[in-house]
Amino acid sequence: MIAGTIDRDREARRHFRRKTNAARRWKTLLIVAGGLGTLALLAATLPSLFAGGGASASAPATQVNALRAPATPLRSDAPHPNPGFGLATGMARKCPLVVQPSEYVNPLARAHVMPERIDQGVDYAGSGSVAAIGLAKVTYVATDGTGWPGTFIEYRLLDGADSGCYVYYAEGVTPARGLHVGQRVRAGQAIATIIPFYETGIEIGWAAGSSTTTYAAKAKQWTPTDDADNIPTPAGASFSALIAALGGPPGKTEGGPRPPGSGGRRSGTRRARPPR
Numbered sequence: 001m002i003a004g005t006i007d008r009d010r011e012a013r014r015h016f017r018r019k020t021n022a023a024r025r026w027k028t029l030l031i032v033a034g035g036l037g038t039l040a041l042l043a044a045t046l047p048s049l050f051a052g053g054g055a056s057a058s059a060p061a062t063q064v065n066a067l068r069a070p071a072t073p074l075r076s077d078a079p080h081p082n083p084g085f086g087l088a089t090g091m092a093r094k095c096p097l098v099v100q101p102s103e104y105v106n107p108l109a110r111a112h113v114m115p116e117r118i119d120q121g122v123d124y125a126g127s128g129s130v131a132a133i134g135l136a137k138v139t140y141v142a143t144d145g146t147g148w149p150g151t152f153i154e155y156r157l158l159d160g161a162d163s164g165c166y167v168y169y170a171e172g173v174t175p176a177r178g179l180h181v182g183q184r185v186r187a188g189q190a191i192a193t194i195i196p197f198y199e200t201g202i203e204i205g206w207a208a209g210s211s212t213t214t215y216a217a218k219a220k221q222w223t224p225t226d227d228a229d230n231i232p233t234p235a236g237a238s239f240s241a242l243i244a245a246l247g248g249p250p251g252k253t254e255g256g257p258r259p260p261g262s263g264g265r266r267s268g269t270r271r272a273r274p275p276r
Helices: 004-053 062-067 222-229 234-245
Strands: 112-120 124-129 136-142 151-157 166-171 173-175 189-195 201-208
Touching: 112 234, 124 234, 136 166, 151 173, 151 189, 166 173, 201 234
Parallel strands: none
Antiparallel strands: 112 124, 124 189, 124 201, 136 151, 151 166, 166 201, 173 189
């Protein structure tokens, strides 16, 4: 009975979110379809370009270092294969810092997208294909509406500074034909297609290596109230910084951080955006 009530509540919140976001998504997607996507993306990235000293500059190392997400838990006696990781004690330390690592590529290089909010990951609206960031192994593929709603794809990076970290692509994406668990994919290989005009767009970010769980949820950085208040998680900000360092459009910070002692709620009025 309780489970049924929770399911109905989740469905009601999803329906409300679809209605409240429909107008904005149509507007942004029509901009992309009309050929203005490139200009919009340029406008979204101009502040970071000027701050970094030009189009070839990457995000400041100190900024990216502060935002990088931890990897999944390791045994306390298990050394991480990457230098600088050290021994894991419960939850592993932050992933090592590499700005624009040669092993990784912009996963949105072949997509026309408009960046949206940072939450558990980073939201985008648009079209095109989404590629693997680096050499990786597919660990989860679901197409039965589990991606809040939509698809959920997860893979584990096999090389580079974030080797061992998990990445997810969710919501309005279609897995590449034949994509399956256990498959190895190379950096830049298209593994999903964005569904144009999908009601919730897509979301990409750090995963937890556990079904459809994000790293933000695993690390208790995320609550249903945070969704309604548009709270950006550290994991979402981390992935946004990585995308920016790789030449892609970073996400937008729409809400503020939770104040200390708030118990998972932000002070002030709530924004009318229900949780997924």
